[in-house]
Amino acid sequence: MVRIECYSAPTSLREALQLLAKYGDRARVLAGGTDLVLRLEGVDRDLEGALVNIKQVPGLVGVRAVDDVYRIGALTTVTELREDPVVAEHMPVLADICDHFASGQIRNAATIGGNLVNASPAADLAVPLLLLDARVRLASLEGDQPRERELSLGDFFRGPGVTALEAGELLTAVVVPRPPPGFRARMRKAGTRPAMDISIVSVGVGFCVDGGLIRDARVALGATAPTPLRCPAAEKTLEGRPPDAATARAAAQSAVEAARPIDDVRASAWYRRHLVRVHLEREVLHVGRG
Amino acid sequence: MSRVRSSLIGSSVPKLDAAKRVIGDARYMDDLTLPRMLHGKILRADRPSARILGIDTSRAEVMEGVRAVITAADIPNHSFGHGRDNTPLKGEVVRCIRDEIAAVAADTPEQAEAACRRIEVKYGDLPPILTTDAARASGARAIHGDHPENVALTYHYDHGEVEQGRRASAHVVESTFHLRYVTHCCLGVSGVVASFDGEGKLTIWSQTQVPFLYRRDLAAIVGLDPRDIRVIQPFIGGAFGSKLDIYPFEPICVHLAQVTRRPVKILFSREEEFVASPTRQPAEIRCSMGCDADGNLTFREADLVLDNGGYTSWGATTPFVMMQTFSSLYRVPHVRFDAEVVYTNNPYAGSFRGYGNLQASFTVESLIDELADRVGMDPLELRLQNAQEQGEVTGQGMVISSCGFRECLEGSTTAARWKEKREEYRQQTGRVRRGIGMASMLHVGGGAKIYRSDGCGSILKLDDFGAVTLITGASEIGQGSETALAMITAEELGVKLEVVRVVNDDSEIRPWDVGVHASRTTFIAGNSARLAARAAREKLLKAAARLVERPEQELTIEDGEVLEQATGKHVMSVPKVIRSLHFQDKSELVVTNAYYEPPSVAQDEKFKGNVSATYAWATQVAEVEVDMDTGIIRVLKISAAHDVGRVINRLGCEGQVEGGIAMGMGYTLSEELLVQEGRVRNPCFRDYKIMTAPDMPEIELILVESLDEEGPFGAKGLGEAPAICTAPAIVNAVKSATGRRFTGLPITPERGAREFMKDAQ
Numbered sequence A: 001m002v003r004i005e006c007y008s009a010p011t012s013l014r015e016a017l018q019l020l021a022k023y024g025d026r027a028r029v030l031a032g033g034t035d036l037v038l039r040l041e042g043v044d045r046d047l048e049g050a051l052v053n054i055k056q057v058p059g060l061v062g063v064r065a066v067d068d069v070y071r072i073g074a075l076t077t078v079t080e081l082r083e084d085p086v087v088a089e090h091m092p093v094l095a096d097i098c099d100h101f102a103s104g105q106i107r108n109a110a111t112i113g114g115n116l117v118n119a120s121p122a123a124d125l126a127v128p129l130l131l132l133d134a135r136v137r138l139a140s141l142e143g144d145q146p147r148e149r150e151l152s153l154g155d156f157f158r159g160p161g162v163t164a165l166e167a168g169e170l171l172t173a174v175v176v177p178r179p180p181p182g183f184r185a186r187m188r189k190a191g192t193r194p195a196m197d198i199s200i201v202s203v204g205v206g207f208c209v210d211g212g213l214i215r216d217a218r219v220a221l222g223a224t225a226p227t228p229l230r231c232p233a234a235e236k237t238l239e240g241r242p243p244d245a246a247t248a249r250a251a252a253q254s255a256v257e258a259a260r261p262i263d264d265v266r267a268s269a270w271y272r273r274h275l276v277r278v279h280l281e282r283e284v285l286h287v288g289r290g
Numbered sequence B: 001m002s003r004v005r006s007s008l009i010g011s012s013v014p015k016l017d018a019a020k021r022v023i024g025d026a027r028y029m030d031d032l033t034l035p036r037m038l039h040g041k042i043l044r045a046d047r048p049s050a051r052i053l054g055i056d057t058s059r060a061e062v063m064e065g066v067r068a069v070i071t072a073a074d075i076p077n078h079s080f081g082h083g084r085d086n087t088p089l090k091g092e093v094v095r096c097i098r099d100e101i102a103a104v105a106a107d108t109p110e111q112a113e114a115a116c117r118r119i120e121v122k123y124g125d126l127p128p129i130l131t132t133d134a135a136r137a138s139g140a141r142a143i144h145g146d147h148p149e150n151v152a153l154t155y156h157y158d159h160g161e162v163e164q165g166r167r168a169s170a171h172v173v174e175s176t177f178h179l180r181y182v183t184h185c186c187l188g189v190s191g192v193v194a195s196f197d198g199e200g201k202l203t204i205w206s207q208t209q210v211p212f213l214y215r216r217d218l219a220a221i222v223g224l225d226p227r228d229i230r231v232i233q234p235f236i237g238g239a240f241g242s243k244l245d246i247y248p249f250e251p252i253c254v255h256l257a258q259v260t261r262r263p264v265k266i267l268f269s270r271e272e273e274f275v276a277s278p279t280r281q282p283a284e285i286r287c288s289m290g291c292d293a294d295g296n297l298t299f300r301e302a303d304l305v306l307d308n309g310g311y312t313s314w315g316a317t318t319p320f321v322m323m324q325t326f327s328s329l330y331r332v333p334h335v336r337f338d339a340e341v342v343y344t345n346n347p348y349a350g351s352f353r354g355y356g357n358l359q360a361s362f363t364v365e366s367l368i369d370e371l372a373d374r375v376g377m378d379p380l381e382l383r384l385q386n387a388q389e390q391g392e393v394t395g396q397g398m399v400i401s402s403c404g405f406r407e408c409l410e411g412s413t414t415a416a417r418w419k420e421k422r423e424e425y426r427q428q429t430g431r432v433r434r435g436i437g438m439a440s441m442l443h444v445g446g447g448a449k450i451y452r453s454d455g456c457g458s459i460l461k462l463d464d465f466g467a468v469t470l471i472t473g474a475s476e477i478g479q480g481s482e483t484a485l486a487m488i489t490a491e492e493l494g495v496k497l498e499v500v501r502v503v504n505d506d507s508e509i510r511p512w513d514v515g516v517h518a519s520r521t522t523f524i525a526g527n528s529a530r531l532a533a534r535a536a537r538e539k540l541l542k543a544a545a546r547l548v549e550r551p552e553q554e555l556t557i558e559d560g561e562v563l564e565q566a567t568g569k570h571v572m573s574v575p576k577v578i579r580s581l582h583f584q585d586k587s588e589l590v591v592t593n594a595y596y597e598p599p600s601v602a603q604d605e606k607f608k609g610n611v612s613a614t615y616a617w618a619t620q621v622a623e624v625e626v627d628m629d630t631g632i633i634r635v636l637k638i639s640a641a642h643d644v645g646r647v648i649n650r651l652g653c654e655g656q657v658e659g660g661i662a663m664g665m666g667y668t669l670s671e672e673l674l675v676q677e678g679r680v681r682n683p684c685f686r687d688y689k690i691m692t693a694p695d696m697p698e699i700e701l702i703l704v705e706s707l708d709e710e711g712p713f714g715a716k717g718l719g720e721a722p723a724i725c726t727a728p729a730i731v732n733a734v735k736s737a738t739g740r741r742f743t744g745l746p747i748t749p750e751r752g753a754r755e756f757m758k759d760a761q
């Protein structure tokens, strides 16, 4: 069990950032705690620095449309995403996956920020957000003032449990640009159980159909590589072709070739590749049918 | 005109302790704390096979909060267990990953754990023996010196002449089945609290299922007089057979309490629970079975090899139950059964709901379907044709005194619309296919005479306000026995259920009982409670008759009132009768007792004899949908028909069956303790996948009431049955959907996909 020097629940962003700046890599941010608490019994067992509970920091919850983007606060929970009318209307692929995320109790606690910073290759919110070209906003102190930088999600993920987040930084929001008109996307999470399961793989695909041909194709994969990622090869295969069985098969083939899955207790690399093929093929046809 | 009186028996009564459990008032092991209590932690070997060359505890001893560090050298360390091959702490040899090397008692669990990490153990690793084949290979190292062949136990059973049966067969099927490790997954992790008083008497808070045998065994291990041990069972968060044995952590805790002269608690982490609690026996079963041209079974032969792991627990005796299924599930004239229980350096198996019958029924019921295919019969018809009826005696000497087998076969298949669905699902070719399959089971339903007594004692006490206290030997481990026993008592006595309290947690007051196993509690403890209640009722009636000067036969007791039998006219209240007894000149208490011993016999050395007072039957039909690409098998519906003799608590029956099906489905589709190189690779609920609510199918339950003559109000045991035949029913359904027969479990999506891929090519 942990013996920490400082537990704090700051009530302003500045205060939170000051604590993070002070403790640097000896600080852990506590959001919903659904990943962190497990880490505190495992890899972070000997943590001795600070636990910074950010749940009191104002302005980090909820989904808002601002200009031509949607801004999702880092503390927005999976339950809130699942029920939010803006998400349902403009980012339905994100709402859908929330239905297959953990259980009701976990969803009530789990936050979008925690899901991304935890950076599991199987993080379920990563795949739909990659499809939506989402970016993350990272805040830190410059002198005495908060400043923010923005990164694409693709650049944010660096490896299993590793992100571009630096010591002293807090993820404040996820920013989703308005998808192109007519853009449709779907995601499929594959596991042993319908819920309460870590994805063996997850597969997402989205595109517009223009004059019978695919445009703006996006493909994202989870749990097939050290990070969730977009799959440009499969996207290229889809682009400009009709959403038919042959296209779906070709895109699935490109995705399988791009995937670099591992063998672990949950599945073999063979099965992960197999599922990428099966699901991508199915989902391309699904999205194509509208 | 005779009056119709409503009966409690068969109604739906929520568990008496349900509210307590829901509002958090129930005190589980986790909640227990005593003044000055210390916390114990165990250092485990974390390697499957080694020689212990030295243990240095000096750095741990000086750590903050540490009150004691013990190793094998510090305690008597008497051997124990079914095979007397286990010791609380290991001093010389490591035989499996969970082996207990040293233990620490400290002020906090964290300090104890930190101290464990400072204990230095020097090991000389030995190449582990990880398969039963390797263990039996000639020249293999003996895991226990006194078992040079690494065979812990063998079982042989036969009746008839198998060769004769073979010759009479028109069709023979044969297959080898592979069953792997699963574990109980009790929500409450293992734990114990030990506390000595100033006179050296021990009180132990234990989750045991068998408090009286536990007391005897524990006394021998730790060197105490059994009379000086008081066993108290707090609320138990599930057992399912896992708490039939004593495990090393319990005597270790006692020794820590002895050394420190303070109460000590040991509570497992969830990871520890996965690594260091028992499993169901992995089994390799080769079985062949035949029938004549008309589908009459001719013979059955089975050879089993069970992986015992490093030590022998009670679970190693599961062939005893397995053989009942091989010998007696359906009418089979010729049977041979041989089982070997083999030592390896794997985690060791224990007893687990069904006690070997899941493995056995999976085998037999898979092959029954194969035979039906060969003969060209509907599997239902083949089963009906070979199903026993009341009055038969099986080759093993089991007397079928009441029998709802046919009703189970018919009831479940009617509910499932068997014929219609079978027709509908014939010859499917798509990537998503449906199928329907069935399986049956036979299990002891009236106790099992494996000890000298299979009995249970009861004391019934009525106080002057009419409150009724049943003090029973039977234990409550979450199965709802408390409620069933209260219902039986209230019904027999003629009082309202609300006035009955059950005391079932303290060995100091309770009369003897052999324990919770063999689905025996409702039957045995129910009969015992009923006898005590009957005696009290007779006493009350006699006293009332004396008071009102009328013949006893004219009176009856209902809902706590003495009534005129014929008219229902009120005579006097039960409390008034009791008070008149207490406070008369020749004062008398209304306290009765009973000991019920079932009319069963211990089997002879050939394993023959009527081991149980009655037998329970069941059939489950599974309807499944198979995704041939992903390999995911979804169970759409289970139609379950169970011969329960008589329903005591309908809600309790429903709960037992639903829970059993969830376990059976996990065994079939998702649960597997991954043991590789002797290590558990998935010691967490993230990767050990039990069924969750959305996995559960529609369940249609048919409770068949065969009214057993010996059972309390006609009831028989139901505890284990619901988990037993779910797996073969699902596997048979998958076969009907896909044409593929799975001979191993679980059929994870990946295993399914690999198999179905063969089809696509």
Ligand SMILES: Cc1cc2nc3c(=O)[nH]c(=O)nc-3n(C[C@H](O)[C@H](O)[C@H](O)COP(=O)(O)OP(=O)(O)OC[C@H]3O[C@@H](n4cnc5c(N)ncnc54)[C@H](O)[C@@H]3O)c2cc1C
Pocket (backbone or CB within 6 Å): A028, A029, A030, A031, A032, A033, A034, A035, A036, A037, A054, A074, A075, A100, A101, A102, A103, A106, A109, A110, A111, A112, A113, A114, A115, A116, A117, A118, A122, A123, A124, A125, A165, A169, A170, A171, A172, A196, A197, A198, A199
């Ligand atoms: C039973 C169970 C089931 C689960 N099922 C799923 C599932 O189906 N799919 C899935 O994807 N995940 C699942 N998870 C994992 C987990 O719930 C999610 O990853 C969740 O979104 C994490 O969010 P949190 O708010 O709880 O994060 P926390 O645990 O609070 O934090 C996670 C990590 O992120 C850091 N952090 C959190 N917020 C910020 C921030 N704003 N800025 C900087 N750092 C931050 C923390 O320091 C920590 O390192 C499950 C977990 C459990 C226990």
